[in-house]
Each structure stands twice: as structure tokens, then as C-alpha cells.
Amino acid sequence: MRLVVTGGAGFIGANFVRTVVRDHPDAHLTVLDSMTYAANSASLADLPADRVEVVEADCADQAVTDGLVAGLTGPRDAVVHFAAESHNDNSLAAPWPFVHSNIVGTYAILEACRRHDVRLHHVSTDEVYGDLELDDPAKFTPETAYNPSSPYSATKAGSDMLVRAWVRSFGLRATISNCSNNYGPYQHVEKFIPRQITNLLTGRRPRLYGSGANVRDWIHVHDHNAAVLRILERGELGRTYLVGADGERSNLQVMQMICELMGAGDGGDDPGFDHVTDRPGHDLRYAIDASRTREELGWEPRYTDLREGLRQTIDWYRHHPDWWEPVKARVEARYAQTERVL
């Protein structure tokens, strides 16, 4: 099995590559990654060079993409497309890289797969569906209308639409997954959970946007990647699969759990974190109904205890300072330009 994994040096992609190397001894992987600020070559450094080849290039570069995809000739070969600009806060400050990587990049991947008749799995997000009220009994399903809020989610929605059009118009052999918020090892410290953990590890105070009432539906990255592998193996071509682990928590609840696990706060007036200025256009709540993915593909999340998953993730960051320390100060300096304690 040969896989081209775009964005394989980022958070979810690197975890995917590591899992495939461990569990599929017959697999050879080519990582296509432009090594943006979000990539970390250290996430792949210990993997065997004869199994994992890293090509540093832009997936929107049609010649490079064509060349790599042309080598996928076996019946189980595929492109797994993780590459994207992925952080909402950055998309509010500078949207263009999101249009380039998420839309033009996906276009180039689609064209390469079409020319060479190669199977594609496109990794997308629940944010394409917009947000839900806190008390809405409904969750997102594959039929929910697209209603993205930020430049990030709008470009991901655009990329999904391109994939659907290539399936229908050109018969492309493709599937899509829309997953909720991931956490786990190798996640960039700009994101909510690793930011708070590494703030505490470096003597900084954690930062909660607004009141912290916003709800995210957390899933461990290993559960997400197990679903992606299951879709590659058993997914029906042309289908969209929703991936989530019924992990809804408010940001305040997650923050309190992290502070408790790491011994922050005095148990009295000081909760151990600061409330800061909210994100403009901040989506209120995401919630995934993954029942069809579970029933049809037999996939089940294994990390069902968020507190235990967070404890393991905290341990990982505690034991891997070399992985995140080099970028921590720069990330915090950037946040400090706009963030004010309330």
C-alpha cells in the first residue's frame, strides 16, 4: 500500500503517518508538506526513512502533485489530504493563505487524482456546518446545510464542494470526512488545549476567550485517524462521513479540568486562568452525530474519557519540551498583540 499524505508534518497528519507505520508494515508513505509554521519535522524524525519519504512542496504546485500521485498505481494506493491552513484566529488576521492552501491546494490534488484515476480521502471539519445554539437538541448530520462562519471554515466548505463536484462530474473515487475538535500529542501550541498546558508549564496564565460558554465536541486524534483508516478501507465512494466522539464540553469546563489536573488555581478566588477578549464571530457550539459512521463502518472511539485523554496529553507535553518550546514565545507574542485580559 502506497499513500501520499498531504499535510503529514502537521498535527493530525503526523499522528496518522505514525499510526500507519506502526500498524501497517506493508505501507509506504510519501508526505507532501510545504512545512508552514504549523509543521514540525521533529514529529516524523524517528520514523524509518525507507518507509516514510518527506517531500517539501506546496500541494497547490500542480507539477509536484501530479508527479507524486502518478506513482500510486496499486489497488490500495490513495491520497489522504490533510494539508490545510487550520487555525481560525489566523484566518481572521490573514485570510489569503487559507484560500490558497485550502481551495487552490485541494483543486490541484483533485486534478492530479482525476488525471491518474487515484482514490482520494479528503479530511474536513464540522465547522463547515456553522454553529448550533447551546440548547439545540439537533447535532450535525451529513444532511445539515453548509453555513461556515470564518475564512477558515468557508475555505474548508469550498474544498468539500470541489470534492463533491469532482465525484459527480468526473467520477473521481473520493470520500470526505468532517470531524470535530481534535486533541492529543503533536498539536501546535497555538491551539486551545496545548496552549493552556504549555502556558502552565512555562509559568504563564491560561487564557479563556470571553466567558468560556462556547462548546466544542472533543475527540482524541487517534480516534479520528482510526476513522480515516476505516473509511479508506470500507468507505463507500462519493460519501461524506461525520466523525465525532460525543465529547461536548464548554471551554470553561475543559479549562477547569486542565487547571485541576495541573494544580493551577488556589481553590478559592483565583481560578488559575484569565478571561480574555473573545474571538470575533466566535462559533458558539459544534456537535457531531456520528451514528451512521459507527453503524456502517463499525468504527468506535476508544478515548471516551476526556479527563484521562487530557491527563495523557498533559504528560506528553511535559515530557516533550524540545518539540514545542522553540515556538512557544513567538506564539504568545503574537496573541499578546490583540488579546486583553477582561
Ligand code: NAD
Ligand atoms: P495543522 O495546521 O496542524 O497541519 C496542517 C499541515 O498542512 C501543516 O504541516 C502544514 O505545513 C501543511 N500545509 C498547509 N498548507 C499546505 C500546502 N499548501 N501544501 C502542503 N502542505 C501544506 O492542521 P491539523 O490540525 O493537523 O489539521 C489537518 C486537517 O484536518 C486540516 O485539513 C483540517 O481542516 C482538518 N481538521 C482539523 C481538526 C482539528 O481539530 N485540528 C478537526 C477536523 C478537521
Ligand code: DAU
Ligand atoms: O471543529 C474542528 C475545528 O477545531 C478544526 O477544523 C480546526 O482546524 C481546529 O483548529 C479547531 O477549531 P477551533 O477554533 O474550535 O479550535 P481552537 O483550538 O482554536 O479553539 C477551541 C476553542 O477554545 C474555541 O472556542 C476558542 C477557544 N480558545 C482558543 C484559544 C486558542 C480559548 O478560549 N482560548 C485560547 O487561547
